[in-house]
Amino acid sequence: MKKYLLISFLLLLAGIGMDTFREPLWFRGGIRLCWYILAYLPVGLPVLWKGIKLLVKGNVFTEFFLMSLATLGAFYIGKYPEGVAVMLFYTVGELFQEGAVGRAKRSIRALLDIRPERAAVFRDGRFVETDPAAVRPGEQIQVKAGERVPLDGMLLDDEGVFNAAALTGESRPAVVRKEGAVLAGMINAGNVVRLKVTRVFDDSALARILALVQEATARKAKTEQFIRKFSRIYTPVVVVLALLIVLVPFLIHVFTPGTAGAFDFNNWLYRALIFLVISCPCALVVSIPLGYFGGIGAASRNGILFKGSNFLDIITRVNTVVMDKTGTLTQGVFAVQQVQAEGVEETELIRMLASLEQSSTHPAAKAIVAYAKQRGIVPEQPQEVREISGRGIGGMVGNKKVLAGNIQLMREAGVSGIPDDMELTETVICCSIGRRWAGYLTVADRIKPDAAAAVAALQKKGIAVVMLSGDRQAVVDKVARELGISEAYGGLLPEDKVRQLEIIRQRQGKAVAFVGDGINDAPVLAMSEVGIAMGGLGSDVAIETADVIIQTDHPSRIPLAMAIGRATRRIVWQNITLAFAVKLAVLALGAGGLATMWEAVFADVGVALLAILNAIRIQHMKE
Incomplete structure (x- = not known):
């Protein structure tokens, strides 16, 4: 294609040179026409063929149809150089568009290239190469x-x-x-x-990322959807206006005999052709999707997965970020700090708790099981285990009924012997054996190194930060003080988080983003305008429900995700403004006979190129 483009360009330059400077006698009439036809065919035939194929399918008002009609019309009125130039520079613009789109796709396709083709699996006493899907x-x-x-x-x-x-x-x-x-x-x-x-491979983190990124390209932002719909209406309207530019002066000339001067059909047709060239919506139709595609690519390279370009738009409207505590602002890696047994031996309390908690995926439960293993205490297999949402877990260990969870669970179960005052600043896992208080463990979680910076960055942008947690209020207040969060609510069940989020939404009156990682966060993620899940430690349910996934589990990527969304939206609207401003100005000049086909080429191809170059800037955005 590039070779043919060069041939057209050289023939056009030579033709313009002979028209302007040399003016040889042989370069006239049919020879001059053939020369420009030869210059036109390498770049014009592909466009003409695409236009015909779409026309047969019933898709009339396309950019290919507009370019074909305008350039053939230019040849009809003897404007050969302009006809070739329009098609040549249109093709150059197409090449730039393909290159820019290809670059954006490659940034995302790089993820597809990380799929390993083989796995060395241990079978029959040795490692053998096989398809990962077969493992x-x-x-x-x-x-x-x-x-x-x-x-x-x-x-x-x-x-x-x-x-x-x-x-x-x-x-x-x-x-x-x-x-x-x-x-x-x-x-x-x-x-x-x-x-x-x-x-299995289809359920792996990698397969999940690939599926999410591929799905993201199919979900369009409202701006993108509007431009596509607008171009389908805008193009035929401009074609009708171009027709009227010729028809109205002709009718005026016919029905008003006293009008001075003869009607110059070629002059008015030339104005109409300029109108057609300018009307091509290339800059809008290509550069706007490219801007969103680049935003998704830039985010994915920084470990942020947007499930669609529509969320790049929505995240720009967020004025409040509501965060879960455990696994979001804290590392979710607990360690047992203190053991307090009452009425039972300490080792028996640990054994009972570890036996029950080995059935749970909660980070605190894993810490208890790891602590028992470290102490050499072997848990036994529990029976009749049941999760008690937002409170804890219960079941039978041996022939004893055991409960493990927060103090609220103990009170609701009617456990006797509960201490009156347990104001501790760490997470407490209480235990009852046979409905009698048996003691508690305290487990501590560490704040993520970048959590304070993330909160500060959001607050600097004027975004309010609120923390919700199922943990005790004393623990929540301690974490909130360390992070500089002024509004924090503890002791919340999943349904309480939903109610609290609704109160915050009504109070703020704008889009609210919720950030979480656990199964219990799924309802809140689903009801928020933008649900953000921590993809490393996060549960599959949370990740499936969320709109944006932070693969690194770093809270500092949340303000970065917002910055990418804002940069994408800013670039998209810059392109829309540029395209409309230039096109409207040259449309008016063309209709009034003050602009030539050369200005029309700039208004179409030049603006498209500027918009594309502007759009690919987002692909270079880094943390």
Whole structure:
């Protein structure tokens, strides 16, 4: 294509040179027409053919139809150089558009290229290469240094070093300890490691990311949808106006005999053709989707997944960010701090709690199980286990009924012997055995290193930050003070979080974003204008429900996500304003006979190129 483009360009330059300077005798009449036809065909035929194919399908008013009609009309009235130039520069614009769109797609397609094609699985006493889709959970795989991890798994070696940049945008390698989670798509940056597969490939974190990014391109922003609908109305209207530019002066001439001067059909047709060239909505139809596509790509490179370009728009309207505490502002990695047994031995209290909590996925529950293992206490298999939403867990351990959870659960269950005053500044896991108070454990969680910076960055932008948590108010207040959050609510059940979010929405009157990571956060994520999930520690339910996913689990990516949304919207509206302002000005000049086809080429192709160059700026946005 580029070779043919160069041929057209050289023939056009030579033709203009002979028309303007040399004016040889042989370059006249039919030879001059043939010369410009030869210059036109390499760039014009593909456009004419596309226009014909779409015309046959009933799609008449396309940019291909407009360009074909305008350039053929230019040849009809003898404006050969202009006819070639319009098609030539239109084709140049198309090449720039394809290159820009291709670049945006490549930034997202890079994710597709991180899918490992083979996995080394341990079978029949040795590691054999196979398709990752054929490996089942529980099987053992080997990943050599420099290789990509093919499936989600649990590290069997003491330690491993992994580069997760392709998944999360985090450039620093992460150290994973034994039994730690390793995700498909990471690169082994250390020695050979062995993993126990935890998920089939289709359910892996990598497969989930790929599906989300691919789906995101199909969900259009309202601005994008409006422009597409507008162009379908705008183009035929301009074609009718171009027709009227010729028809109205002709009718005036026919029905008003006294009008001075003869009607010059070619002059008015030329004005109409200029009108057609300018009307082509290339700058809008291409650069606006490209801006949103670039925004999604820029976000994905920073470990932020928008599930559609519409959320890039919505996030710009957010004036309040409501955050869960555990796993969002804190690391969600608890450690047992204190054990207080009453009426039972300390080891028996730990054994009872660990037996019950091994059925839970809550970070505090995992901390208790890990603590029991560290103390050499072996839990037993519980029976009749049931989750009590927002309160804790219950079941039978041996022949004893055991409850583990917050103080509210103990009171509701009618447990006897509950202490009157338990004002602790850490998370408390209470325990009852046979409806009698048996004591409690305290577990502490650490605030994420970038949480305070994230809160400060949001507040600096004038965005209010509110914290909601199921934890006790004393613990919530302590975390809120450390982070500089003035409004924090603790002791909330999932339904309480929903009610509290509704109160905040009514009070603020604008879009509210909720950030969470747990199963209990799914209802609040679903009802907020923008649901943001922590994708590393977050539950599958939260990730499926959310509109935006932070792959790195870093709260500091939330203000970055908002900045990308605002930058995308700003660039999109800059392109809309530029396109309309230039086109309307040249349309008026063309209709009045003050603009030539050369100005029309700039108004169409030049503005499209400027808009495209503006749109691709978003792809370079970094943290």
